[in-house]
Amino acid sequence: MANPTAAMLVIGDEILSGRTRDSNMHHLAGALTKHGIRLAEVRVVPDEPAAIIAAVRALSEAHDHVFTSGGIGPTHDDITADCIADAFETPIDIRDDARARLQAHYDATGMELNESRLRMARIPDGAALIDNPISAAPGFILRNVHVMAGVPVIFEAMVASVLSGLTGGDPILSQSLRINLGEGEIAGELSALAEDFPSLSIGSxxxxKDGIYGTQIVIRGTDAAGIDSAMTRLSRAFPDDAA
Structure with missing residues (x-):
């Protein structure tokens, strides 16, 4: 049985403008790989409702899981929760359990749970909350869409919370080999290798470096023996140039 697939939707004008460098995709890819879920697609969209809604619907239909980051804070441009609700035609409002988490957090820190902060308690009907041990404002899960904060430390904590409840497949393994030859010189052998090992992903x-043109080959898959065999064959094909 094939491993589950996932997609990531990164939301925010600041990512597209280059003002903020996204690190969440790198973290999510690594975490999913260890859990046996294949990250198959990543999209980045602006803070525009139509773009977010269309992407959520498309990704939710195409993959087993969707992970979003960004747009669930207290400001006017934090529109992700509303867009998720619209994507699935679900009502949204302040929810008592989400409000209680925020109230306890702000009482403990001596700050006011004002109207702006209450925006973070707006949750679509039927969604399950995702714990936020950093700042209390929860993410949520609606159908197969996991909605999380964009702040990396909070995103990473939410990913850990979510993954513990998801069923993954076999761990995705990888091996790499450096060959001190250009791609044009090894392309034929790689094509034959890919044909003979169709269950493996072979990346070139x-x-x-230091004036030397070379190619790093990465072989990935869930079949450890198959990866070993493919890597052995590749090494033998270029005995004087592989490292």
């Missing part, structure tokens, strides 16, 4: 990544 060119580099130049």
């Amino acid at each position: 990544y060119p580099f130049m």
